[in-house]
Amino acid sequence: MPEGPRRSRSGAATIEEVARAAGVSRQTVSNALNAPHRVRAETLERVSTVIRELGYQPDQSARSLRSGARRTIGYLAPVDDPLDPNPLMAGFLEALVDAAGEHGRRVLLFRPARGEADPTAAIDELVAARQVDGLVLADVLTDDPRIAHVARLGIPFAAFGRTGPGQPQHWADIANDAATAGVVRHLAERGHRRIGYLGAAEELPWMAARRAGFLAETGRLGLSAAPLPLPDPTAPAASAEAVRALLRGPDRPTAFATGSDLLALDVYEAVRAEGLAVGPGGVAVTGFYDSPLCRHLHPPLTSVRLPLRAIAAGLVARLLDQVHGGAVPTAGLELPTELVVRASSG
Template identity: 75%
Template sequence: MPEGPQRPRRGATTIEEVARAAGVSRQTVSNALNAPHRVRPETLDRVTTAIRELGYQPDQSARSLRSGARRTLGYLAPVDDPLDPNPLMAGFLEALVDAAGAEGQRVLLFRPAPPAGDPVAAIDELVAARQVDGLVLADVLAEDTRIAHVARLGIPFVSFGRTGPGEPQHWVDIANDAAMAAVVRHLAALGHRRIGYLGVDEELPWMAARRAGFLAEARRLGLSAVALPGAAGEAGPAPVVHDGPADVASDRPADGPAARAGREEPAAPSAVAAVRALLRGPDRPTAFAAGSDLLALDVYEAVRAEGLPVGPGGVAVTGFHDTPLCRHLHPALTSVRLPLRAIAGALVGRLLGRVRGEAAPAAGLELPTELVVRGSSG
């Protein structure tokens, strides 16, 4: 049986072949690919059909050479343990890749080379190689050297996390204090009048904001509250619970915030012990808000070690981030859900605006969170 004409291999078709199949000029095909608004709708349909049927793929490297655009965004990935990855940042990366892909962009991951781990040097190397059109930064700290450096370089950038006064406001973030205040209101509405908070190093801006939001809302509602420092390191002072708003001297670990900027680590054993000590007291909290879902696991452990149930009739517990583990705990964990897809989409949109030379936004963008209520809080 004679074989019909074979279709060219995918990627082997030329732009001239597409033009002949569509009955148009080579320039019209180019316009259809790069400036479709210049092409009449019926002509655009013919060109699009020919591209699809012939399996034509534009030479992206040639297009980049002509336009100067790489269609690639660099993401400075936080330092993490591949055997124990940060579930929040893993979810953010998925959302970022999807948001970039929807705009025809790729995401290039990079990280400082060990042992020095200098992010400034890693940024300089990437920029010198002209591999990306702009940068996405995350886990922004106060007076972050990365922000100051990319601002001096003049390369377009955005950050997941707010920058400081006097720095470019190219950030997207959530209101961590308001999110934790919503947790306090939820617990108060369930009848809890004595509540505790377990966090990590307060020098991490997002964790400091969560702690502040917890204490401010508890004070406003007249609740008895205590905040425990959950950072790894030596045990801090014993918690002091007051009738009414309470604060506790924080535990500052010797290694500082930068070493843990990419992760919010589980509480040290001393913090778990401190939760247990509170639960043994005469005015034990009936609810705990944790600064992350991983810290909520330590509260679960402490509550059960004291022979108490988690949830209704025992001790209510809430987390922060709404990572997948929340649904698999027993009882399932109430947690604050971050709008990761909206955050990623806003970051990509703002970054591409900077790449195109549009005016920089005067302020960062704050997106709302959602409290997902499950069995752990009743």
């Protein structure tokens, strides 16, 4: 019976031992690690199997010195409250770390110094120190100055959120308008003809797109739409009060779509304060993001789920294409969402 590959007596396997066991050259093993697209599929599979069996670990420091690559991706982390973290971005970070790890990369988190609103100094410092191969940016706004800055620097980057016309299209995102249109169709299929909508600040392009998708689809289907005024961030109870006022009217909505799961909680509160029920036989409610709380509400909340792992994988792939000198994309990567239906929508 033939024996499998063995480790060297000195301990950790070497690249030469991997090459000998796989029956390939040392350069082929190097290509399998650093440029797998140059290696035939069957050869890549054979080399990868031997690497796993021998437990070979490349010398990352030596590789970095030779190539100039740091094998690290910088992530400009959005400002968040550690006592009330954003569950969506926490999930995205988890997905990003996994996606980077699939390519042998680590993720370095950074942000501006406390009290410093402009992130460009922090970006410049990281780039000057040659600590990363490229950057991932999130929560991209219209005419986002971070995009213009990294484009001027010429550093590889990828963005969770759409870059503007005339800017590099190194982004991955969802179609927020189409996702909300899907929610409207779901509610219409359940017989709802008058639907309210509660969103957030429209200077956030993803929120503006969700409201636009709601209005376009209710108009296309001939439904009665009741978009509420934007919430006042200085008055936490304002959203629930606006919903209550609408529910007291002569043509109260039988369903509400919202721009986030937290806004859906305001609708739950308002519906119950008016002596009505959420869900079957009552007022239908939907959220957006499918955060963990959705499963634990009563009734559980129907919500739009984002493909965070696919987004992260797409961003890392686009970033590494730039690092390796690949083709520059002329269009962003738009990924579909999933409407997770639960009892709240009837």
